[in-house]
Every structure is written in structure tokens, then in C-alpha cells.
Amino acid sequence: MAENPALDHAAVLWSAEAADRGDRPLLVLLHGYGADERDLFGLVPYLPSEFVVAAVRAPLAPPFPAPGFSWYPIGRASASRGSGAEPQSGGLDGSDASHVTRAASQLIDWLDVVAAGAVVGLLGFSQGAAVALQAMRLQPRRFSFAVNLSGYATPGTVAGDAELADRRPPVFWGRGTRDDVIPTFLVEHTVTWLPEHAELSGRVYQGLTHSVSEQELADVRIFLEKQLERLAPEN
Secondary structure, three states, rough: OOOOOOHHHHHHHEEHHHOOOOOEEEEEOOOOOOEOOOHOOOHHHHHHOEEEEEEOOOEEEOOOOOEEEEOOOOHHHEEEHOOOOOOHHEEEEOOHHHHHHHHHHHHHHHHHHHHHHHHEEEEEEOHHHHHHHHHHHHOOEEEEEEEOOOOOOOOOOOOOOOHHHHHOOEEEEEOOOOOOOOOOHHHHHHHHHHHHEEEEEEEOOOOOOOOOHHHHHHHHHHHHHHHHHHHHHHH
């Protein structure tokens, strides 16, 4: 199976020029299926300015006529296992799980070039959230925290899971009661998996679909401000 192409350095949107980044913590934004780096970059005004924010573009183009980019391909099993879910929702078989791992590895490779030694947090939506959690599982010491918006933890075992469970990094998980894109079995898996591997906080938003609300953004900001307080002695 061919590997994902490397992330496009020229497609990354930064909230600060290289000369102005210094040793500030880095927050990496990972968009969802069919979007691009501009999608989550619009959240920058709502995020604490102490972070340097980088919005990256996923490496794959979804099959025509889907727009934008994706972190990993969607198998046919997705539609059959998710009740009422869109095909891109992600019913994962073994090959799909390996796709998520491959995408997370590509993200880590990009960070090795642009942010070696930096304090890094991840914020992902949907597919991007799954990649964020998978990256933490691959390198539990590399990432300080993660924000999981309308996403899920990938089923299966990763070599770093035991270490992640020992470290228990902070993770915020926000999702809506009317999200019909993420299949129920993935939500149920994540409900069990996340508390066993992370210091979990978050909220289920009444009436919210597969999207982000103003209230959720306010909660994310509070979470990120707490992470800045926690990280202050390291910066």
C-alpha cells in the first residue's frame, strides 16, 4: 500500500511569522474530511494569542466529486456499520486503522522538521481529531494535550497506549447530540477509551450537529487557557 504523501509545507497557515514565534507553545489545527487548512484557521481569533497556531492541509484528495482534502481514505465498510452515517463517517476495519496511523505518522514527520523540541498541542475536527489522538498514541511524550471536536479514538491497539495511559495528558472532547456523521459504535468506543488514557474533560452539546458551536469554542478556550497555565513553568 502506497504511503501518504508528505504534508505540504507551503500549504500551512501560520498565525505568526517565523521570526515572531520564539519559544511559544505551538497549537496545530487538523481539519476534517473534505476541508482544507483554511477551515479551522478561522478559529484563530477565538483562541488564546499566547499560542503560535499552525493549520495544516491533509495530504490526500478525496474521490471526485468530494471537495478539499482528507487525512485518510474512507472504506466501504464505513457506510455499512454506521447507523444513518454518511460514507465518510468512519466505520473502521483493520486497514482503515492503519490509514489513521499512517496519517498521524506523516504529521509527526512534519513536526520533526518545523517544530523539533517545541511544546505542541493538537486541535482536530472529525478526521483531524482522530489523527490527533492517534499521534498522541504513537508518541505520548511528544504532545502536551489534544482537543477532539466531533471526532473519535481509533479502535485497535497502538504501541504507545500503555505509556499514554500512564501519562494521561489532558484531552478535551466536544460532540453534539445530533451528530449523525460519527457512528454510534465509534462514540461508544471513545467514551470508554478516552478516560482510560487521558485526563478527560469536555461536553455533549444539546442539538449540535457535526459542527462547532459558539459555546463549544468558549469551552475550548477555557481548556486551552488552563493548558497555558499548566505549561507556564516549561516556557
